[in-house]
Amino acid sequence: MTNSTPAPSEHAILVVDDEQNIVNAIRRELSSPPYGRFRYTVEGFSDPQAALERAKEKEFEVVLTDFRMPGMDGLEFLKQLHGIQPDCARVVLSGQTDLESLVHMINQTHIYRFIPKPWSSYFLKSTIAQAIDWRRTFRDNRRMAKLLREKGIDLPLDAISRVEQILIVDDDLAVAHALARDLKHQSRLDDVFAAMRNEFQSQHAPELDSNRLSIQVSDSPLHALKMADEITFSCVISDYQMPGMDGSKFLEAFAEKQPDAELIMISGVATLDAIVYALDMAHISHFVAKPWVDYELRAMVAQALTHRRMTLENTILARMCKERFLDFAGE
Secondary structure: OOOOOOOOOEEEEEEEOOOHHHHHHHHHHHOOOOOOOOEEEEEEEOOHHHHHHHHOOOOOOEEEEOOOOOOOOHHHHHHHHHHHOOOOEEEEEEOOOOHHHHHHHHHHHOOOEEEEOOOOHHHHHHHHHHHHHHHHHHHHHHHHHHHHHHOOOOOOOOOOOOOEEEEEEOOOHHHHHHHHHHHHOOOOOHHHHHHHHHHHHOOOOOOOOHHHEEEEEEOOHHHHHHHOOOOOOOEEEEEOOOOOOOHHHHHHHHHHHOOOOEEEEEEOOOOHHHHHHHHHHHOOOEEEEOOOOHHHHHHHHHHHHHHHHHHHHHHHHHHHHHHHHHHHHHO
């Protein structure tokens, strides 16, 4: 009798690039050893519209898309794909993206990673594997949280603080305090901007409650990292160009200390490479250009805080669900 090891399940990957040779090359990469932990079923399209039609028929775990494509660019494609499959992890693989386009993809479609062309086979495979893990954890936590809520079980009142701790790091304290003031004080254009976003997105835009904000400022990345040992922060807003440690490296180090914090970079001088590093290594949720627009800043922070609270609630409820299952199994 021979022992047979079951074959690993295959994960569905969608690849979209107007160059068919790129689609074929990625399919070969993902179908060739070393495989890593996962095996993949790859469907590739050179026409973004055809890819969207296929996404209406089949669920994909990760999408790899180019940015510059004729007829429909990567930004518009990802927006439409989100409406069809909101849980599909979004990865952009491109060699021609400019800084403004990258910022739009981060802020509007919340891409998981950016991979420059020509790509590294190792980085491509590790990125997809991490995206699969991230998506699975997110969906599992949401599913288990839903099970508890359906049974009338919700979070303990003190599970998550009602006060949102925000840390602003900028080597110019005047700028840091100006950011803090803009977060605390609502602009007359906030309501107009929120109404425009609601109409565009067909859903209620989150609002920033200044009464629930506690804002700390620091002009030193090293000091800010020490603060992370004492205070749990909901959101960190960091400048890029700072002495001693740039914003990308600082946010990466902060993410290691507090992986649940939402991270936002703000800069007027950050390069494309710096923003890509911050996205891939620190997983920033937004990028804000200097000089900033106050109501847009507030909207981004409100969205980041809403996302963090929802994710944290699901994570805690999922942990409670697992503990109850283990307790039941042990009886």
